[in-house]
Amino acid sequence: MGADRNCISRRDFLKQISAAAVALSLPRCADATGPPAAPEPGLGKEEDILTRSNGGAAMGFDTYQPGYVIPTPKEMSLSGQVVTLDSSWGIEDRAAHPGLANRYAEMLNLRRRKHRANLALVQDGGLKREEYQLEISEDAVTVCASSENGFLHALATIGQLRNGPVLPVGRIRDYPRLEMRGFHLMFESIHQIGAPEAIALISSAARLKLNTMLFEFGPRFPFERHAAIRSPSALTSSELRQVVEHARSLGITCIPLLQSLGHLNYVLRHDEYADIREEDEHRDQLCPTNEKSFRIFTELAEEVLSFFPDTRFMHIGADETRRLGVCPRCRRQAEESGTGSLYITHTNKVCSWLSNRGIIPILWDDILCAHPRILDELWDNAWIMYWDYWTTESPSQLVVARYNPGGGPGVVVYDERWQGEWKAELSDVTARTLAAFAQPVDLTKRLGREFSQVFSPYLGDQQPKFVRAFPYLEYYQAHGHRVIGAPAGASNTSEWLGLPDFPRYGHNIRAFAERCAEASGKGLITTAWYNFPPEALYFSLVATAQYAW
Numbered sequence: 001m002g003a004d005r006n007c008i009s010r011r012d013f014l015k016q017i018s019a020a021a022v023a024l025s026l027p028r029c030a031d032a033t034g035p036p037a038a039p040e041p042g043l044g045k046e047e048d049i050l051t052r053s054n055g056g057a058a059m060g061f062d063t064y065q066p067g068y069v070i071p072t073p074k075e076m077s078l079s080g081q082v083v084t085l086d087s088s089w090g091i092e093d094r095a096a097h098p099g100l101a102n103r104y105a106e107m108l109n110l111r112r113r114k115h116r117a118n119l120a121l122v123q124d125g126g127l128k129r130e131e132y133q134l135e136i137s138e139d140a141v142t143v144c145a146s147s148e149n150g151f152l153h154a155l156a157t158i159g160q161l162r163n164g165p166v167l168p169v170g171r172i173r174d175y176p177r178l179e180m181r182g183f184h185l186m187f188e189s190i191h192q193i194g195a196p197e198a199i200a201l202i203s204s205a206a207r208l209k210l211n212t213m214l215f216e217f218g219p220r221f222p223f224e225r226h227a228a229i230r231s232p233s234a235l236t237s238s239e240l241r242q243v244v245e246h247a248r249s250l251g252i253t254c255i256p257l258l259q260s261l262g263h264l265n266y267v268l269r270h271d272e273y274a275d276i277r278e279e280d281e282h283r284d285q286l287c288p289t290n291e292k293s294f295r296i297f298t299e300l301a302e303e304v305l306s307f308f309p310d311t312r313f314m315h316i317g318a319d320e321t322r323r324l325g326v327c328p329r330c331r332r333q334a335e336e337s338g339t340g341s342l343y344i345t346h347t348n349k350v351c352s353w354l355s356n357r358g359i360i361p362i363l364w365d366d367i368l369c370a371h372p373r374i375l376d377e378l379w380d381n382a383w384i385m386y387w388d389y390w391t392t393e394s395p396s397q398l399v400v401a402r403y404n405p406g407g408g409p410g411v412v413v414y415d416e417r418w419q420g421e422w423k424a425e426l427s428d429v430t431a432r433t434l435a436a437f438a439q440p441v442d443l444t445k446r447l448g449r450e451f452s453q454v455f456s457p458y459l460g461d462q463q464p465k466f467v468r469a470f471p472y473l474e475y476y477q478a479h480g481h482r483v484i485g486a487p488a489g490a491s492n493t494s495e496w497l498g499l500p501d502f503p504r505y506g507h508n509i510r511a512f513a514e515r516c517a518e519a520s521g522k523g524l525i526t527t528a529w530y531n532f533p534p535e536a537l538y539f540s541l542v543a544t545a546q547y548a549w
């Protein structure tokens with residue numbers, strides 16, 4: 001039957017509209033294919049749909065289909081009804097956070113009003129710092145929070161819930177379980193990240209209620225005083241200011257990272273810095289007993305800190321310092337008091353310098369873990385960032401055994417029976433992780449007596465089959481330090497379907513977040529080291545947001 005466009009029946013017309021709406025993922029029209037999920041007064045009759053001049057309403061835009069909110073709110077109850085915030089609505093700021101009401105007004109296309117507006121921001125000092133409560137009824141929306149972050153989180157939730165001006169009626173009470181929830185923005189190795197990509201990633205982080213970004217630049221920092229080390233792809237000063245200001249405007253804490261001992265090849269490969277190298281082959285570590293090393297670090301740090309004037313933290317790296325005690329002077333000191341003493345003397349000097357500026361130092365945990373005797377010497381208020389990219393389950397089949405007094409095989413190890421009698425119990429992701437990164441050993445023998453003397457209180461009672469996941473959370477805390485978990489987000493590669501190993505990253509992030517919450521860790525910052533396209537970072541960003549909240 002040849003359809004004549006001019007003779008189409010009303011019912012066929014409705015069906016066509018509904019088919020188009022389905023194709024565009026819009027709610028369907030009433031009558032043509034059944035009732036909508038949330039019926040609206042006045043809609044549902046053919047006359048209404050054909051005669052209304054309001055295009056949005058006629059197409060059924062003001063119906064609503066609930067979707068996911070990420071991170072999942074702690075308590076959310078939606079009634080199935082909706083409310084449309086049309087031009088009769090206004091917004092009133094009773095919270096007096098400058099600029100906040102404007103953000104709400106902009107997102108929801110509402111006018112500001114001095115009083116008696118139906119969307120109100122209400123300060124409630126009784127709520128936790130990042131908590132918010134959102135109450136949406138058919139004639140009013142009330143947002144309660146005690147801080148600017150709380151109001152921004154509520155706005156982020158509204159942004160995910162809304163369909164244009166249409167909001168679901170209901171109540172939400174929501175708050176994070178970890179105080180610090182962040183992502184590592186690694187300009188040094190991820191070359192494609194420029195200012196626009198960084199700004200986009202930061203915007204997404206804020207919409208997902210993350211509150212921290214760890215900035216690592218390497219030679220892509222716009223050094224001036226030490227311009228020789230600046231990479232051709234360095235950010236300009238104004239780009240960097242723009243990125244940092246963008247993060248701050250979204251309530252995100254910015255933490256700069258500057259390596260203070262190892263991983264400084266981008267500095268030490270230049271001849272100008274030859275005299276502060278520990279050795280000339282790898283050229284990646286400062287000589288910690290050379291006074292000039294410390295001075296150069298402070299000059300670099302002053303440049304970096306000038307872009308983060310109010311920062312509460314600075315991360316000083318200090319991981320994988322594999323060249324300790326190589327130069328003759330350092331070797332003599334190492335022979336007298338151990339390589340750990342070289343490390344801790346230099347690191348504490350850096351921590352002291354930052355503390356004098358009111359800044360809390362953060363450092364990686366691996367060298368402290370490998371030298372248990374120096375942990376109690378560490379600067380008191382230093383926070384420890386504990387990285388483990390392999391643990392995917394809790395309890396864990398594998399243990400990261402950095403302290404290895406007896407020598408012998410492997411740092412990431414698991415009991416060899418996982419290759420035999422227990423093998424059928426392994427999940428795919430854990431089996432793949434063990435195969436790619438860990439070594440099967442007789443775990444009891446491998447860990448040994450000295451290891452057990454230090455760590456057995458933290459390893460749980462299911463050894464050797466299982467070890468408590470991320471056991472050093474409690475260990476570092478028991479020695480008086482605050483701990484941030486650092487899972488892998490694009491760090492330490494294995495492959496999944498020709499892509500970065502997203503299943504491992506997801507399980508690693510989730511397991512670390514669970515254990516940080518259980519052990520009262522300060523938070524979680526997911527790391528990203530590898531030169532993936534920036535788009536590949538978003539999976540881990542979303543996973544961090546979901547599990548750290």
Ligand SMILES: [Zn+2]
Pocket residue numbers: 278286287288289290325326327328329330331
């Ligand atoms: Zn030296």
